[in-house]
Amino acid sequence: MHSFAVVSGFSCEHQHASDNSQSVAFSRRMWLWMGCFSALVLILCIAPTFGYQASPAPESSQWNGYERIDVDMDGYQGLLVRPKQVANGRPWIWRARFFGHEPQVDLALLEEGFHLAYCDVADLFGSPLAVERWNSFYQRMTSEYQLSARPVLEGMSRGGLIIYNWAAANPDKVACIYADAPVCDIRSWPGGKKLGPGNAQAWQQCLKAYGLTDATALQARVNPIDNLEPLAKAQVPLLHVVGDADEVVPVEENTAILEERYRELGGSIQVIHKPGVGHHPHSLKEPGPGMVKTF
Numbered sequence: 001m002h003s004f005a006v007v008s009g010f011s012c013e014h015q016h017a018s019d020n021s022q023s024v025a026f027s028r029r030m031w032l033w034m035g036c037f038s039a040l041v042l043i044l045c046i047a048p049t050f051g052y053q054a055s056p057a058p059e060s061s062q063w064n065g066y067e068r069i070d071v072d073m074d075g076y077q078g079l080l081v082r083p084k085q086v087a088n089g090r091p092w093i094w095r096a097r098f099f100g101h102e103p104q105v106d107l108a109l110l111e112e113g114f115h116l117a118y119c120d121v122a123d124l125f126g127s128p129l130a131v132e133r134w135n136s137f138y139q140r141m142t143s144e145y146q147l148s149a150r151p152v153l154e155g156m157s158r159g160g161l162i163i164y165n166w167a168a169a170n171p172d173k174v175a176c177i178y179a180d181a182p183v184c185d186i187r188s189w190p191g192g193k194k195l196g197p198g199n200a201q202a203w204q205q206c207l208k209a210y211g212l213t214d215a216t217a218l219q220a221r222v223n224p225i226d227n228l229e230p231l232a233k234a235q236v237p238l239l240h241v242v243g244d245a246d247e248v249v250p251v252e253e254n255t256a257i258l259e260e261r262y263r264e265l266g267g268s269i270q271v272i273h274k275p276g277v278g279h280h281p282h283s284l285k286e287p288g289p290g291m292v293k294t295f
Contacts, residue, residue: 064103066110071140077120078137080145081106087113091175092141093152096121096159102283105154105178115147125186125202126161127209127222134166138173150175156282157249158183158190164224164231171234180241180282184224184254186210191217195250225258232265239270241284243277 071078092115119137124130155163160182192198
């Protein structure tokens with residue numbers, strides 16, 4: 001009864017002096033305990049600000065009249081360009097390598113309400129580390145920015161390696177693939193083991209990225225042309241744009257082989273040929289409505 005009276009803030013006139021002393025001491029202990037508890041709660045609430053810096057807010061700028069957001073991906077670059085009017089389903093086109101180069105298709109799809117994304121995987125040549133980076137970027141785009149679960153993948157030149165290798169590992173997360181003069185076999189480029197001249201420095205970087213040697217690279221099944229079955233089973237449509245006179249990434253040992261194998265697997269692929277055109281210029285001057293609607 002006495003304890004209840006003290007905690008409640010009441011007192012009884014007939015209590016002895018000793019009881020009053022005990023009650024006052026108990027009250028003081030209660031206030032001290034409550035003060036410590038409050039301090040602990042405050043520390044727990046603000047603890048994340050000590051020793052742990054919050055992720056900086058993404059920087060915003062402009063790209064061709066659209067809002068561009070630079071996204072820090074733990075030391076490598078990521079970015080997202082927002083359309084002025086977002087299409088239903090929040091579709092997006094995911095560009096691999098050479099962001100901003102010949103952006104005709106990117107701009108056409110932004111106009112249609114697509115987001116445009118980019119994640120840097122330079123000098124990784126579609127290796128497992130590149131795929132891992134893309135997995136992280138995909139998770140962020142679909143969760144934090146709530147983009148569609150199935151993006152369009154776009155790869156120019158060596159960008160063909162990452163779009164196909166990531167797609168083969170994630171066939172259920174791909175709407176379709178748009179590849180422009182794509183590398184489909186590292187032995188062709190940068191290896192230069194067939195018709196193309198290759199690139200000696202890039203070849204060494206590529207071998208390092210995959211953990212291969214000259215000898216093991218010849219037999220390794222790490223190429224887009226080797227891993228098409230998951231895409232065919234998932235019925236992922238493919239669109240390639242190639243220059244028939246491409247000597248850097250020869251059509252006959254890249255797109256032509258991929259096209260033949262994909263059709264044999266029952267996959268759907270369309271190839272747009274540019275007669276007399278080499279590796280450059282990429283894309284089409286004016287992607288027609290039919291090409292854009294393919295996506």
